[in-house]
Each structure stands twice: as structure tokens, then as C-alpha cells.
Amino acid sequence: MQSVVSVDVVTLRFWGEDQGIRLGVAPRGHPPFAGELALPGVLLGRGERLVAAAHRALVTKLGAPEPAIAAIGQLVTFDEPSRDPRGPTLSIAMWAVLGPHDSPAQWVSFDSVPPLAFDHNAIVGTARTLLTGLLWKDPAFTRALLGHRFPATRAVELATSVHGTRPDPANLNRTLASVPGLNRTGERRRVKATGRPAAVWAFDDDQPSQPLHTRGTVSPDRD
Incomplete structure (x- = not known):
């Protein structure tokens, strides 16, 4: 069976009332793991760029409005063959930062992440280490x-x-x-x-508000 590719987004916020960074998770709407909390994720569409897929996951799975998406970047790939009960699936983990908005997402700290579907707890743990390296350097x-x-x-x-x-x-x-x-x-x-x-x-006002690799086009929703 040929592997498919999912894009799973470690979504962060640090709003005025937040005393620390917060991670966004939401219940899955259908099997596998229906009703369980998970990172927002979608299957990568044919010809779709990674950032476009991440945008789609944020909008459809977290309910984030497009204007609230401040920046997106790529982190790492997870290739454990049994990570998805439906069959072999590669997961490309992305990071995203959202600005203030009303969203049904559940926001938790890195130190209080609940059990998540798939291997998303492992993704969060690895992402925290990588994001520690990005802070101040990016x-x-x-x-x-x-x-x-x-x-x-x-x-x-x-x-x-x-x-x-x-x-x-x-x-x-x-x-x-x-x-x-x-x-x-x-x-x-x-x-x-x-x-x-x-x-x-x-x-400085002339600093870019998005990483150079955050480009893509929008395609229909898939999961």
C-alpha cells in the first residue's frame, strides 16, 4: 500500500491575556479516533503546497479565520508506519501562530497537553524542542x-x-x-x-511577517 501524506499543525497563540504560550487542539469529527482531541490536520491534496494544507487545517479543524493566521512554517516529518490505523501515513508537522480571534479550539500549555489521537503527543514533544531552537533565531x-x-x-x-x-x-x-x-x-x-x-x-517595519517558505495555494478539504 502506498503511503499518503498528512499535514499536522502545531498551532500556537500568545495573546495579551496569556501568561504563556498555548497550543490549539480540537475533537476529531470522524473516525479514526472520532471525538478524541487532536492537532488540526488534513491529508495533503494532489498538487497542494504544505502551507496551503496547513491553512486548510487551521480553518476547517480549528475554526480559525484566515486573517488570524499570522505565520506558518515547517518542522519535521514523522514516518512511523503504524502511526495511522488506516494504513501507512507520513505526517509532515508544521507550526503556525494565530492572532486573537473567537475559536472553538481548546488551548492548553505545553506542560498540560492531554492525550491526543494518533502520535500527536509525540509530535508536540518533538515540536517543543524544535520551536525552542526557533525562538529568537527566526x-x-x-x-x-x-x-x-x-x-x-x-x-x-x-x-x-x-x-x-x-x-x-x-x-x-x-x-x-x-x-x-x-x-x-x-x-x-x-x-x-x-x-x-x-x-x-x-x-523594524520592513521585517517580513511570514517566513519565506510559507507560500501555497488553497485546495478543497480532505482528511
Whole structure:
């Protein structure tokens, strides 16, 4: 039997009320694993680009509106032959960042991911390690999560939730200063009623908001 290809999306949000990064999952609508939580995923259509398939998964499986999709990129391929009870299926894991919107998705932290269908827990675990490497090194990924302008306290919260440990402030400042197109402004912003105002960082306006490899065309829904 020839393998088919699925595109499964590790979908992230880091909105104003979120104190850490959140991962989107939703119940599957049909077998296998009907009703069980899973990452949004679809089967890759003939002639379809990976990013187009990821867009389709976000819209049809998470209920995300197109304008909320801030950025998409590719992570890794999973090739365990028994990962899908329907037969051999390759899974290409993608990452995506969504901006604020109303969605029926369930949002969880990396440290509280419930049991998921297929091998999606393994995908999440591997993705967390890979995303840890992308944070600060990929300006499009970093900007999609933090926005164009943000206080340093938000960077601390983001780094803590991705890495699992709170970063050293001095090391984090040096890391932020090394991100292409990111600059420390002269502004300070008080985030909480108590505590010192935090330094504000901002991306250059000419920085791309999407990775260069996030291109594709939309095709009909398949799963």
C-alpha cells in the first residue's frame, strides 16, 4: 500500500491575556479516533503546497479565520508506519501562530497537553524542542508571537513557557539584542500595578511577517 501524506499543525497563540504560550487542539469529527482531541490536520491534496494544507487545517479543524493566521512554517516529518490505523501515513508537522480571534479550539500549555489521537503527543514533544531552537533565531516566528512592539516582561513569559525555565534577565536582553530587526526603544511600559516599568522592544517595519517558505495555494478539504 502506498503511503499518503498528512499535514499536522502545531498551532500556537500568545495573546495579551496569556501568561504563556498555548497550543490549539480540537475533537476529531470522524473516525479514526472520532471525538478524541487532536492537532488540526488534513491529508495533503494532489498538487497542494504544505502551507496551503496547513491553512486548510487551521480553518476547517480549528475554526480559525484566515486573517488570524499570522505565520506558518515547517518542522519535521514523522514516518512511523503504524502511526495511522488506516494504513501507512507520513505526517509532515508544521507550526503556525494565530492572532486573537473567537475559536472553538481548546488551548492548553505545553506542560498540560492531554492525550491526543494518533502520535500527536509525540509530535508536540518533538515540536517543543524544535520551536525552542526557533525562538529568537527566526524573526518571523518570534514576531508572530510577540507582535511588532512588546515589553520585555512578555519576552520573559514567552521564553519561560517554551523553554520550561525562567531566563536570566541579562542573558535575555543580550538575546533580544541579537535578533535581526529587533531594537530596544527608549520607551518603558508598566505591565502590572506593582513593579518597575519594563523596557519596550520593537521590530523594524520592513521585517517580513511570514517566513519565506510559507507560500501555497488553497485546495478543497480532505482528511
